[in-house]
Amino acid sequence: MSGAAREGQGGSAGGGRRGASGGGADRRGPQRRKPATPSPKPGPVQPARRIALEVITAVRADDAYANLLLPSKIAAAHLDAADAGLATELTYGTLRMRGYYDRVIELASGRPIDEIDGAVRDVLELGCHQILSMRVAQHAAVNESVELARQVASRSATGFVNGVLRAITRTPASEWLERAMDTATDDDDRLAVAASHPAWVIRAFRRALVADGVPPDDLPFQLDDLLESDNTPARLSLTALPGLIERDAVGHGTEPSPLSPIGLLAPTGDPAGIPAVHEGTARVQDEGSQLAALALTRARPITAGERWLDLCAGPGGKTAVLAAEARLGGATVIGNEPVAARAGLVRRAIAAIPDAPEVWERDGTTIGADDPESFDRILVDAPCTGLGALRRRPEARWRKTPGDVAALVILQQELIDSAVRALKPGGLLAYVTCSPHVAETRGQVQGALRRWDGVLEQVDAQAVLRAVTDGAVTLGAPDAAVQLWPHRNNTDAMFVALFRKL
Numbered sequence: 001m002s003g004a005a006r007e008g009q010g011g012s013a014g015g016g017r018r019g020a021s022g023g024g025a026d027r028r029g030p031q032r033r034k035p036a037t038p039s040p041k042p043g044p045v046q047p048a049r050r051i052a053l054e055v056i057t058a059v060r061a062d063d064a065y066a067n068l069l070l071p072s073k074i075a076a077a078h079l080d081a082a083d084a085g086l087a088t089e090l091t092y093g094t095l096r097m098r099g100y101y102d103r104v105i106e107l108a109s110g111r112p113i114d115e116i117d118g119a120v121r122d123v124l125e126l127g128c129h130q131i132l133s134m135r136v137a138q139h140a141a142v143n144e145s146v147e148l149a150r151q152v153a154s155r156s157a158t159g160f161v162n163g164v165l166r167a168i169t170r171t172p173a174s175e176w177l178e179r180a181m182d183t184a185t186d187d188d189d190r191l192a193v194a195a196s197h198p199a200w201v202i203r204a205f206r207r208a209l210v211a212d213g214v215p216p217d218d219l220p221f222q223l224d225d226l227l228e229s230d231n232t233p234a235r236l237s238l239t240a241l242p243g244l245i246e247r248d249a250v251g252h253g254t255e256p257s258p259l260s261p262i263g264l265l266a267p268t269g270d271p272a273g274i275p276a277v278h279e280g281t282a283r284v285q286d287e288g289s290q291l292a293a294l295a296l297t298r299a300r301p302i303t304a305g306e307r308w309l310d311l312c313a314g315p316g317g318k319t320a321v322l323a324a325e326a327r328l329g330g331a332t333v334i335g336n337e338p339v340a341a342r343a344g345l346v347r348r349a350i351a352a353i354p355d356a357p358e359v360w361e362r363d364g365t366t367i368g369a370d371d372p373e374s375f376d377r378i379l380v381d382a383p384c385t386g387l388g389a390l391r392r393r394p395e396a397r398w399r400k401t402p403g404d405v406a407a408l409v410i411l412q413q414e415l416i417d418s419a420v421r422a423l424k425p426g427g428l429l430a431y432v433t434c435s436p437h438v439a440e441t442r443g444q445v446q447g448a449l450r451r452w453d454g455v456l457e458q459v460d461a462q463a464v465l466r467a468v469t470d471g472a473v474t475l476g477a478p479d480a481a482v483q484l485w486p487h488r489n490n491t492d493a494m495f496v497a498l499f500r501k502l
């Protein structure tokens with residue numbers, strides 16, 4: 001059993017199955033009001049809880065990214081390491097499990113979740129996380145939630161929050177899980193409740209595991225392991241940029257990655273405290289992303305004077321690896337990112353590299369027509385659903401919809417076609433996604449080979465990554481493309497396909 005079942009350890013005994021309406025909550029509850037970003041006034045609430053609520057609300061109301069907003073709020077509030085850790089667990093844990101918590105809130109309040117005011121819902125989800133999944137004293141979880149409700153919502157909301165959360169404390173966490181699963185409409189929905197993933201994502205993962213050669217008898221176990229991995233915080237991994245710093249010079253408790261030849265595993269904590277990270281010679285980066293970049297740079301020896309293009313570069317993690325590798329081999333790189341703010345992040349990511357690459361801010365879909373046959377290697381790290389990086393971006397699972405996939409697939413096709421045009425004959429193309437969704441991965445490979453029949457041939461990316469990792473990488477069924485998995489490789493679910501232009 002994944003997610004809530006394993007995390008659940010709170011919950012007081014007794015109380016039975018009483019909802020908040022039977023336990024003293026304001027029966028009418030707060031009225032739904034126009035979405036806005038409420039800003040809690042300072043009050044007797046632990047700063048970690050206040051910051052967590054601010055981030056959760058910004059993610060819901062303003063589409064903020066927790067992984068970008070939380071560190072800046074922690075830094076601005078000067079939280080010490082313990083409080084920073086608490087704020088992170090509160091924020092990420094709540095965002096990850098909110099699908100499950102919403103079912104519990106509906107049961108405890110007797111009210112459809114969509115009828116609860118957004119700000120109140122944020123407070124309730126944060127309270128649920130403390131009660132159902134953390135070893136937080138229940139009175140502290142309830143009292144501070146009520147105080148937060150007083151700060152961000154109406155007066156009636158405090159009674160409602162108090163009633164709902166007290167009702168939740170009266171039933172053990174394991175029983176809430178059973179009750180929530182009883183509301184499920186089918187097997188996928190039961191899994192969706194237990195693992196707090198949308199059912200369509202679970203179906204997409206199942207199809208991707210099948211496409212990766214997982215046999216039917218192993219499929220339920222692998223799927224369960226994958227969902228559990230998604231709900232487990234990722235290890236902190238770093239890249240030591242080749243030619244800029246040796247791995248063993250990074251220090252500060254880091255250890256070489258068993259997978260990536262340029263990777264390190266670091267102790268949890270603020271990576272900015274590591275001097276090499278501060279200087280930009282080492283960077284926080286998933287080992288799967290490191291391997292995706294190395295698949296292109298190490299697929300064959302570099303010839304001095306080669307020109308490389310990183311077509312979708314923002315925020316620049318892979319551009320930095322390409323640029324460091326290119327520098328060692330005498331090649332040059334251009335990073336391209338059409339979103340100005342993200343292009344700024346690319347420039348920052350490569351600032352420590354001598355003769356840093358040029359950064360373009362162009363639409364990648366037209367570069368092939370404007371600059372045909374201009375590059376020896378091109379990386380298309382395409383915009384995608386990001387369903388392979390849910391460990392690091394817990395809210396992404398609730399933000400994307402099946403409708404997003406169709407639009408992304410068209411953009412990905414256009415970017416691949418543009419890259420093929422921009423590639424010199426004999427040049428190499430790497431197509432990469434941080435999603436295992438088959439339409440974004442193997443579907444794109446088949447489409448590209450069909451559209452560019454006689455122009456593109458696939459290169460064996462599995463063989464390339466076996467060589468890069470010295471045989472350490474575990475791969476699925478034999479195929480030219482590589483699908484990495486959190487539960488198998490301890491990386492994001494990166495997909496890598498390599499092509500050569502004939």
Ligand SMILES: C[S@@+](CC[C@H](N)C(=O)[O-])C[C@H]1O[C@@H](n2cnc3c(N)ncnc32)[C@H](O)[C@@H]1O
Nearest residue numbers: 312313314315316317318339363364381382383
């Ligand atoms: C998956 S991210 C790339 C991650 C990056 N390679 C890294 O490792 O840090 C995809 C990027 O493609 C950019 N993008 C979106 N539309 C694009 C287009 N038409 N042309 C080029 N890039 C695009 C997005 O803004 C986003 O920054």
